[in-house]
Amino acid sequence: MRLSRPLAIAALTTGFATVLSAPAHAAEDATVSILHGVPGATVDVYANGDVLLEGFEPGTITDPMPLPAGEYDLKVTAAGAGADGEAVIEADDVAVTAGTNVTVAAHLDADGAPVLTPFANDTSATEPGDARLTVRHTAAAPAVDVRADGEVAFSDLTNPNEAMADVPAGSISADVVLAGTEDVAIGPADVTLKEGTNTIVYAWGSAEDENLQLAVQEVDGMHSSPSGVPSGTGGQMETGSYGAVGAAGAAALLAGAAAFVVTRRRATARV
DSSP states (O other): OOEEEEEEEOOOOOOOOOOSSSSSSSEEEEEEEEEEETTTOEEEEEEEEEEEEEEEEEBBOOOOOEEEEEEEEEEETHHHHHTTSEEEEEEEEEEEEETTTEEEEEEEOSSOOOOEEEEEEEOOOOOOTTTEEEEEEESSSEEEEEEETTTEEEEEEEETTEEEEEESSEEEEEEETTTTTTOOOEEEEEEEEEEEOEEEEEEEETTTOOEEEEEEEEEEEOOSSSSSOOOOOOOOTTOOOOOOOOOOOOOHHHHHHHHOOOSEEEEEOOO
């Protein structure tokens, strides 16, 4: 596979950083999607003490939507624990920044602790005939190599790093192996890379618990101007198979976005 203009992205720590990307529909809005990548932890989400999202299940990526900029006190609890329940993850005075385009992953760090990581979705224009492929390591697992059609496309990727390249549009057979080996951890699975889109593949789950999976998001609108809103396809790709689960509705996305999008703040994770 020909990889053109590879771009390695620096590590995003569990501390929250300002994530800037293309403008959303309105200057005062952010465009947000949420990945739930914590196995076995169906959660409820609260903002400023009000329940916003109930029963958010692992392996789901919400559809994107504009979210008004502002500040939120955020709390994620086990499903049914209530507003006063113990937080799995929480952060106060969280700033949702106007004009950002992000996916926020609730996932496990390399040691298996739940964390939040915001990723900027690159919506800059692609060349005619090209697609963008992004891979993100959000699993409790060691370094991995991501292969396309049996060849290493991205090597030695660690949690919570991402890597990206513009490639010719088409279909590839993708799998994930332990770095420097032929030991397959996830896949193989067929992935379609459409012209003018950014296909984002997340490795999530736990190697120790043998539940590693892939989740796939598609962000479009990169044919010319990067002003389009991503049309993410919520779902998950289980080991060795490619299957989708239904994305949350617009109301659920608003809730999830308010609960997870963070900038310049550090969340507190409790196990």
